[in-house]
Amino acid sequence: MSKRWGIAIDQNRCIGCWTCAVACKAINNQPLGTYWNRILTSRPNENAPTTAPATLAIDVPHGTFPDVQLAYQPTSCQHCQNAPCEKVCPVNATFRREDGAILVDFERCIGCRYCMAACPYGVRTFTWGEGQYAPEFAVGYGKDYRSAGRLVFTPQRPIGVAEKCTLCVERIDVGKQPMCVDACPAGARVFGDLNDPASAISVSIQQQGGRQLLSELGTDANVFYLPVSRPNKVRS
Amino acid sequence: MTNAKQLASSRYRAWLGLLALLMLVAFTAWIYELRYGLASTGMRNVISWGVYIVTFAFFIKLSAGGLIVASSAEVFGITELKPLARLGILTAAACVLVAAATIIPDLGRPARIGNLFLHPNWHSPMVWDVAIVSAYFLLAAMDLRVMCSGSEPQRKHKLLTMLAIIGLPAAFALHSITAWIFGLQISRTFWNTALLAPLFVVSAILSGTALIAIISGALQRFGGIRLEGSTWRKLSGLMAVSAAIMLFFLFSEYLTVLWGNVPREMVTLKMILPGGAFSLLFWLEWVIGGIIPFILLVVLQTRRRVGAVVTCAVLILVGVFAFQIELTAVGMANPLIQLAPGTSIGTYTPGRSVFQFVGQYAPTWVEYSIVLGLIAFGALLVTVGYRWLGAREFLPTRAARTDEAMQKAVHA
Amino acid sequence: MKRERRQFLKGLVGGSVALGLGFSGLRFLEALPAEGAVPAAEKIFRTGHNTNCDGACGHQVHVVDGRVTFIEGAGWETNIDGRAAQTFNPRICLRGLSQIQNTYSPDRIKYPYRRVGPRGSGQFERITWDQATSAIAENFQKIQTQFGRESVWIAPYTGALSLLEGVIGASFRFASVIGASAGDFEGDNEGDSAGPAAFNYMLYDPTAPANSGGLLDGHEYTDLLNAKVIFLWGNNLAETSIPDWRTVCDARNNGTKVISLDPRYTPTAAGADLWVPVRPGTDTALIDGMMNWIIQNKRYDEAYLLKYSVAPFLVHPKTKLFLKHKDLVPGGANKYVVFDERDRTIKRYDDPTLTRASLLGTHSFGGLQASTAMQVLADTMSKFTPEYAAKITDVAPETVVHLAQLYAGNHPAAIKCGFGLSHWHRGDLTHQALLTMATLTGNIGVQGGGVTIMSGALLSNAFSGLGNFWNPDGKKWVPLQPMAACDAMLFGKPYPVRAAWFMIDNYAQQMADRNKVLKALKSLDFLVVSDYVLSATAELADIVLPACTYLEKTDLLGSFNYYLQYMPKVIEPMWESKSDLDAFGLVAQKMGVGQYFQKKPDDYIKDVLAIGDPKAPESVRGLTWEQLTSGAYRLNLPAPYVPYADKKFATKSGRIEFYVESLLPYDQEVCDYKEPIEASPNNPLYQKYPLVFLSTHTRFRTHSQYANLPWLKEINNNGEGFLEINPTDARARGIASGHVVRIFNDRGWMKVRARLTEAIKPGVVNCYQGGWVTRQVKHYIEGHPNNLTHQIANPAQSIVPNFPSNAAYYDCLVQVEKAEG
């Protein structure tokens, strides 16, 4: 069977440290103001609350002292099997590889941003202009990467093109793990083949129960969230 | 008489000059935008579509009126509208062209616009829209050609009727598909309603008719054209009815949200309802551009005053434009996932947060200039087309038959 | 070449745009590198991150064209002797990843500068290294002649923790050879010494210089895997020791419970199984309550207590000193005595006829009643009923019991204490209590147990050559603690300090009672600061020297874990920056002691590690230079490393002394709860300043370092500091989220915006320390948390020669009000 790459994020372990977000930023040379991956302050096991912001800043919990609750939800492209972004892209610049990675062809994208309107997770970013970079030279992977002939990564963020997490195809295609998975200091991220029932990711989803964000929309994401199971009872 | 003519032509030239100037400014702004990217607009990652898309959808809607007026004249033989057929088609073609042009400055990679034709993705409503916009433009162009051709009236009528028979469903398709660009997106609660296509269709009829009314009014004022009272009555009647339907649809939409009280949908609606950050749009859409012109138009059915009808039409356009802003910007302002710190916006300004919970958007001078330029472009097309195509010939100039009231209205 | 091409294209495209021909689409297509262009070769270096954050992560640094392009976590090797002792995860955090931004930051100090305007005006002129070092040498010599050698103070703080450059580094060698005073690292009193002091009280000889006890010699992090329960006590581990959170989670996978005791609901608390929001400053009372329950319910480890602690030793009822054999029998031995339960007599503890010493009890001798140390402890603890402890700590009585059950009912139980305990005036007492409780339950020197402040902070047992490095030819610096230094500058006590050289030290904002600090610094005749950014301290200097970041110089990282990490010079120093070692060498030269700075960095490292020396300590024996420079090898220690595993204690009794004779003058011989010096509701000051003011550490910077880095700033409220305040406290003051508030007490004030959060106990507020307060960069609207803190030293701690004081940053009361703006 073909592969179906996915990432499982263990919310029991995730401490919202943003290391994966910065790792993603660094390896992909994202300009200031752009995060392909960001860490949202959430409530344990809530399937992506969609009300107006319950808390106004990161790390601010829900509830009233001392009955408070908090969990972190790192959020980047969910690599939907049924991807709204792919469906709307008028020029097939956004495409889905057989292994589940949703990618953008930087040479084809016309910058219409329809995909940004279509993505329910708000994970697509756009390079609106000449970005501000620190340092000024390109950091990170540093090379072009083509998948099936299509340019899916370049060291400089191309202006006027929609982008997002690439599932680090340039790394996974040579047997490495995505950078965010490698960097997570809590070991909260598991990468692997969802089609292989014996893979670490399948096992962890099987044992801990994986949850897809906004699953009711039927996007069938390849990113799974392993629920918070710690009791965290307050005693005061 | 010569004086008047000179005056007219100097006014005409001033008008053309103004339009050219606006277009020049827009062009400069566009060069600027190309140089600095879309960063020079107010759009960012959360509200990633702005006034360009609003203008696009708005012009699509405007194009409706002309075609509907012309087609109904032919198909249903509504003779009162016949005098407006040519002008209607001309406006329709111009509006579609402007709408299509509006997309260009909105693209991050305008040079690649050809990809739309080279690599179309038939899943994408945007591709359907490209197709229908092209088809619609072709239709309008053919219509115009037939109307202005010298062929014998019998054949002409047959051709026009045929085109009109295609034209009406085409117009419905155009507006529905444009609506579906938004309405099919599960990611935006405010968009994702089955009512959106019907809503677009009526608001298209409404705004399209309003535009025809405005242009007719202008012609009557400056172009020495006289329209019959019955034509005005038809126009204002059409507007009143479609305004009522539009408000009804909207109300039904709001009620569905309010009654359900589903938080993710309420968030957006609350932004618009009185007290919300965008409530100005509510007042513009419901009161200024909705109820007031509706009442006026109903009253005007009995007491026709062209100035008042035109004023109503202007208000209606304001209302429909407000609706389009509301739909586009407010619909995008509230992403489904609203958790701290929000979504990164894609640019960096020292001292400002790079994350937004709720999208913020204000058009910049670049966008204003370009949009104004596009409007000028549309006006230019109509103005020039009107002359070149000799659309004037087909409008009644029977001053003798102008009734008193109309006379008064025109010179008021 | 590639770069030039791009530049050229950029120009070209810019030109065509000016002509109105540019399409962004075209621009992109042109900027694509030509097909088949060979990317520049990439070199990879392994180094360690020597910043003071607990992490000591290994970094794998990618270098292309002489520029660092990426940093990621590096791997770990076996023990030096080749044994594969354990697995240690690659580690890195958001700050480590951001180090590229640090090294290439536009905020770097690029050249040496001399002050031209008034002190603090920020007016400098660029000078050469030669001019700078001459000025330093001349001024130091002049001042030393006039005011005495120790009137020049060499002040390394904790900005970096490597061997040559860091806080244990060359600064002491320099101070030694010029005979200056220096801030003693081991006596570092930035609030981190209260904990180690307690280790010294109980596990070492408190009156001898501490070998740094718990600060430097903790359980290896991997040992957490062996614990049945982990108490994260006043420790925000998930933010301040991020890479170790993985181990905590791995332990939990085995069923270990994780408990967080913290007045704030931190990411650590959120990730724990149980969160106990204790009233800050009262942990000792909580521990005492737990201990009382443990004693009352006989849940202590009797055998352990009898064997390894002073528990059975009798205490003289009058002198309160341990009763000695000689006190009983004239001419008796100077030996501890116990009560033999079988024959009910008092005898020497090593009496061969002793069958069973009694643990508890009071026994009469010569008409006096002598209790065992254990009995003294039990009596002292007896008032700490769950209800009594609850009243002090705001922890519910049943939770006190629950905690005691958890601790005593799960063996081994690990306590990882953080500086939320140490940053208190009586932080020593709290750690004393923790160690006592750990002793009661037999948790010291036990795998999976123990009380750990930091895991292997400094590989003291590996650095056999450190003494010679610090004190060449027996030359010694004069210890002067950072807190005492203010008085030396301001009042000439104990001797005048007229000049200072700060490196790896942002004293002007990181030290407590900042207004006093600023006054002291401004009073100096001559001030030198080496730093890589223009810190609040550097801004006040007469001479500013540009320092290197960790990527630009050679060093050795041997702290915070049990691995040796060689730090190669990865790139050439940027601009005119120099390593601190080089800077010392240049000044030493001009002061006539250049002979002490002749060697290359590598050679100092070889000396300190005794590489090639057959008499090298066991832990590094057999280490070769090739090995050291080819990866991070672990010391030859059993894995995981457990301090005191041999149960040998350097105390007078050779046992754990939870009854500390030398603390009798301070009424602190056992860990009876005492109120905080300031932040207590019973303090009259509380009426005026009813909020406890914490200024804790955040994951978005390491103290004042990296506060300027864009990646970190973006995530962290744009770098802007804020006050965490409970909505209850905020409402009472008319404060809403985002309001500017003034935080004040008698010592000073600061202004920031308020962030209302239920994550903090009512009555407590917190403002993350470390934001910048320079003329150019202000992360707080005005002031800094240290404008509010004090420098009141705990006299009890003064018995430890090299831990005489501790800055109690959190023992601080304030009031908060809504401010204009």
Ligand SMILES: Nc1nc2c(c(=O)[nH]1)N[C@H]1C(S)=C(S)[C@@H](COP(=O)(O)OP(=O)(O)OC[C@H]3O[C@@H](n4cnc5c(=O)[nH]c(N)nc54)[C@H](O)[C@@H]3O)O[C@H]1N2
């Ligand atoms: N990211 C990052 N990591 C760091 C550092 C850094 O600056 N940034 N600094 C490093 C250094 S030098 C140090 S010293 C450590 C410090 O790191 P930690 O040991 O984690 O210490 P703090 O952040 O000072 O405080 C930890 C927690 O103690 C709580 N606390 C405060 N007072 C009390 C109290 O009385 N009782 C209890 N139970 N809890 C209390 C606070 O709310 C806080 O959440 O971190 C090291 N690691």
Ligand SMILES: Nc1nc2c(c(=O)[nH]1)N[C@H]1C(S)=C(S)[C@@H](COP(=O)(O)OP(=O)(O)OC[C@H]3O[C@@H](n4cnc5c(=O)[nH]c(N)nc54)[C@H](O)[C@@H]3O)O[C@H]1N2
């Ligand atoms: N209010 C309050 N104050 C506190 C604390 C608190 O919790 N609350 N925590 C305290 C604690 S625990 C500590 S450890 C201290 C830390 O206080 P500091 O040691 O002063 O802290 P840092 O900001 O890490 O480093 C100081 C300076 O060293 C510089 N530096 C780094 N590397 C090098 C180098 O290689 N060479 C040179 N020359 N300079 C270098 C940095 O740029 C920085 O300006 O702060 C204490 N201050």
Ligand code: SF4
């Ligand atoms: S998460 Fe968004 S961008 Fe990613 S595949 Fe799904 S719809 Fe597309």
Ligand code: SF4
């Ligand atoms: S912005 Fe690019 S990727 Fe997104 S829909 Fe448009 S063409 Fe496709």
Ligand code: SF4
């Ligand atoms: S997989 Fe790669 S691109 Fe995607 S979030 Fe992780 S690091 Fe970023």
Ligand code: SF4
């Ligand atoms: S790096 Fe790991 S622990 Fe940190 S935010 Fe990302 S997933 Fe969570």
Ligand code: SF4
């Ligand atoms: S800052 Fe600390 S935890 Fe982060 S990479 Fe450096 S040493 Fe490791």
Ligand SMILES: [Mo]
């Ligand atoms: Mo510290």
